[in-house]
Amino acid sequence: MGLPRRFWLVILSISIILSLAAAYEIIEWMAAIIAGRTTKDCLGTQGDIWDSQWDMSLSFAGSLIAYGLLFRFHDHQLERLR
Template sequence: MHFLRETVWVLVGLPLIVLTRRRFPLTTLLCCLLAAHALVLAVGGHYTYARVPLGDWVRDGLGLDRNPYDRFGHLMQGFVPAILVRELLSRTSPLRGSRWPAPLTVCVCLAFSAVFEMFEWAAAVIGGQAADDFLATQGDVWDTQWDMFCALIGATLSVLLLSRLHDRQLGALAASGRR
């Protein structure tokens, strides 16, 4: 069940990318990030985020109280969609070329994270105690806030670290006439 929940994004997203690749090709950067995010989602879905072995190794190696893979997943939930949102805004929005796309990108990622947390809350209400694995809170009463904060940090880092590379790739895409 967890695997299906996490891979639904891949099952919907991959056909969409394939169907629109000629009319709206994506930058190499975005495609690589989407593939990495798909891997993070699939691994988290397979093990459940609180039980990913890599997270256990990090927890034990750093002496943490919890498996940090869930936090990493939420960091990626901001980091990768930020480039997707930025690409969409840069290519389709009348705001392109202004200063607005960067803060809007971060805001969209944070809004998506908040909506995702509301879905998790609804699952907890419906599933009761059985929702623990789904939520991966690991006993942290502030898990929801941490998840949204991690997405915020991920989106902000993505915009700060990857904007120049992304702009170059967007420019190359436009120069090739594939914009």
């Protein structure tokens, strides 16, 4: 059960989190386009043209922090299943 190597656990977990964050940013952009806003307006809807990059980088940082805090718990749970 589970992923046999910690490396793949980290890569897959971070990839899934970043994929979901990117999907949210794309949906946010599509909603702005449907609402009739230009791309320039879409970038600054929160008052920051780097909002999407901040969101993605904070998702990445959060996934690393969560992994750092929870990897022992994950390993312990896997040992209980064996």
